[in-house]
Amino acid sequence: MILELLLTSAVASVAAPAPAFQDNPVAVPRQIVPEKSIDQLWSQLGEAIRAHDSGTALVLTKAVADHPEFASQPVERRNVVTVLLGLLYSGAGQDAAALPYLIEASERPGAPTDVGVARITSHARSGDRTAAARARIQLLERRPEAVPNLSGTFVIQLESNPEVDADVRFDLRRALLEAGWRERYDTWTWIRLMDDLIRRDRLEEAVPLVGRVESSSGLIHLHAMRRYDELRAAAGMAGLDIAAVLDAELSTRQAEALERGADIETRNAYAMDLFDRGRFEDALAFTEETLALPAPAAGSEDDSSLTWTMDTRARLLMELGRPAEAIAQMEIAAKRDEGDGVNVSQTINLGWFYLRAGQNERAIEAVKSLQPDSASPFGVMQAMQVRACAGAALGDSRVAGPAFAHMAENWRDAPISWVEAQACRGDVDGAAETLLLMLADVELADSAVGALHTYGVEQRATDYDRFIADRLSLAFTRPDVVAARDAIARGLVVPTASGQF
Numbered sequence: 001m002i003l004e005l006l007l008t009s010a011v012a013s014v015a016a017p018a019p020a021f022q023d024n025p026v027a028v029p030r031q032i033v034p035e036k037s038i039d040q041l042w043s044q045l046g047e048a049i050r051a052h053d054s055g056t057a058l059v060l061t062k063a064v065a066d067h068p069e070f071a072s073q074p075v076e077r078r079n080v081v082t083v084l085l086g087l088l089y090s091g092a093g094q095d096a097a098a099l100p101y102l103i104e105a106s107e108r109p110g111a112p113t114d115v116g117v118a119r120i121t122s123h124a125r126s127g128d129r130t131a132a133a134r135a136r137i138q139l140l141e142r143r144p145e146a147v148p149n150l151s152g153t154f155v156i157q158l159e160s161n162p163e164v165d166a167d168v169r170f171d172l173r174r175a176l177l178e179a180g181w182r183e184r185y186d187t188w189t190w191i192r193l194m195d196d197l198i199r200r201d202r203l204e205e206a207v208p209l210v211g212r213v214e215s216s217s218g219l220i221h222l223h224a225m226r227r228y229d230e231l232r233a234a235a236g237m238a239g240l241d242i243a244a245v246l247d248a249e250l251s252t253r254q255a256e257a258l259e260r261g262a263d264i265e266t267r268n269a270y271a272m273d274l275f276d277r278g279r280f281e282d283a284l285a286f287t288e289e290t291l292a293l294p295a296p297a298a299g300s301e302d303d304s305s306l307t308w309t310m311d312t313r314a315r316l317l318m319e320l321g322r323p324a325e326a327i328a329q330m331e332i333a334a335k336r337d338e339g340d341g342v343n344v345s346q347t348i349n350l351g352w353f354y355l356r357a358g359q360n361e362r363a364i365e366a367v368k369s370l371q372p373d374s375a376s377p378f379g380v381m382q383a384m385q386v387r388a389c390a391g392a393a394l395g396d397s398r399v400a401g402p403a404f405a406h407m408a409e410n411w412r413d414a415p416i417s418w419v420e421a422q423a424c425r426g427d428v429d430g431a432a433e434t435l436l437l438m439l440a441d442v443e444l445a446d447s448a449v450g451a452l453h454t455y456g457v458e459q460r461a462t463d464y465d466r467f468i469a470d471r472l473s474l475a476f477t478r479p480d481v482v483a484a485r486d487a488i489a490r491g492l493v494v495p496t497a498s499g500q501f
Helices: 002-010 038-050 054-066 075-091 095-106 113-125 129-142 144-149 152-159 166-178 187-199 203-212 216-224 226-235 242-258 264-276 280-291 301-319 323-334 344-356 360-367 377-394 397-409 415-424 428-439 445-452 463-476 479-488
Strands: none
Touching: 038 054, 054 075, 075 095, 075 113, 095 113, 095 129, 113 129, 113 144, 129 144, 129 152, 129 166, 152 166, 152 187, 166 187, 187 203, 187 216, 187 226, 203 226, 216 226, 216 242, 216 445, 242 264, 264 280, 264 301, 280 301, 301 323, 301 344, 323 344, 344 360, 344 377, 344 463, 360 377, 377 397, 377 415, 397 415, 415 428, 415 445, 415 463, 428 445, 428 463, 428 479, 445 479, 463 479
8 A cells, every 4th residue: 555655646647556565575677768758667667566566666666766857856756766665675675775765764754654664674684673673663653553563573572682772672662662562472571671660760660560461471470580579569469379370371361262263373372371281181182173274374374383383282292101293293393484494493392302202313413404504592502402412312422512512602592401401411510500690690590580490280201301300400409509599589389381492
């Protein structure tokens, strides 16, 4: 619609329904005859749009901009060209070329929402997450009516990304609050905003946010960490009945998952809640119902979520003592695309399955392709953990040595993975020392406290699991670790399964 409206207002002869250019990267098509008049070019541009030919539309728009008569065109037409070049370059994946036009167009009063969204996308794809966050703040302030159309996943990834300047993250969270943004999984956005405000001695502004923390994980966090004691008191927050909160959350997830037309992500959330409460048979039955539904369209959100349905089924089969079936299912999941080809998440999980089953050579082989250029720093750390622990089990220092060295140098990328890797080579004191470093670090303490809670749902342990658990228990209960934890938090008993790799 944006291109139709722009062109209709600029020149009636080219009004036409606009294609989703940003979804259609293109190659440059035939050359446009330079001798054409500017009005002829405008007419051709309209034809290209009607034909959904974004490549020709881009070439024609550039030809209009380069035409000798362009400077004498009405300002409305020149503004339209700026917008078109921004949107069409962005749609073709040429973000460096798109951004100057998108920035200029988005700074104008009344700039269309689509232009702001394209600018955010191009900043993000160019790797400048801070610029993307600033553009999102501007869009929220200028177009609050666009809030319902925001991608919750993208917003959360942006406001939580450590690559984004800390002050800009704070400003983005405040802009989301002021714009009335809410999302199913927004609890941790508000917790991070609370922390921002507490650090700035603005406790009174954080008090209303307590009511937005609804997830069980968020409520457990607020009651565990001592830094929220004053905030909870100011908000009149009641004590925590963890079991009741979990039961209510499970009922909500069930109702959402059983609604007609519920998407697969919603169904997966319910299955994982059943998993966490130890209801493995129920979770497996529901997961298999999901897999029996009509296949979603290739490349759709449901298709992507289906990979995680398979992942969940594999985990459940492992818990139910059916490791061969579990591995076979995870092998299928790992072969599914994760957007950019290599399925990093399930490839790592497949390596873990092999490791837990004692198939160490296969574990090493499964993750060998995951290197810094093919996975996130966190993902690389998890792949290195598989390599390190499988190599250690085999007594193969050629595999284990470099993997442990990478983890030791980059441990902050995935600190709990490093703790577990130290445990797998029997280094209890090393694991405990890493936990002490985490507990003393404002950025890492929360995850250390989470690992140190007592979890009530027992999971089926393989020989590898028992080996790790025994050593982690020694590290977790070392008196100095317990004292460091108790200085900043409370150890809670949580009636769920602990995090599974």
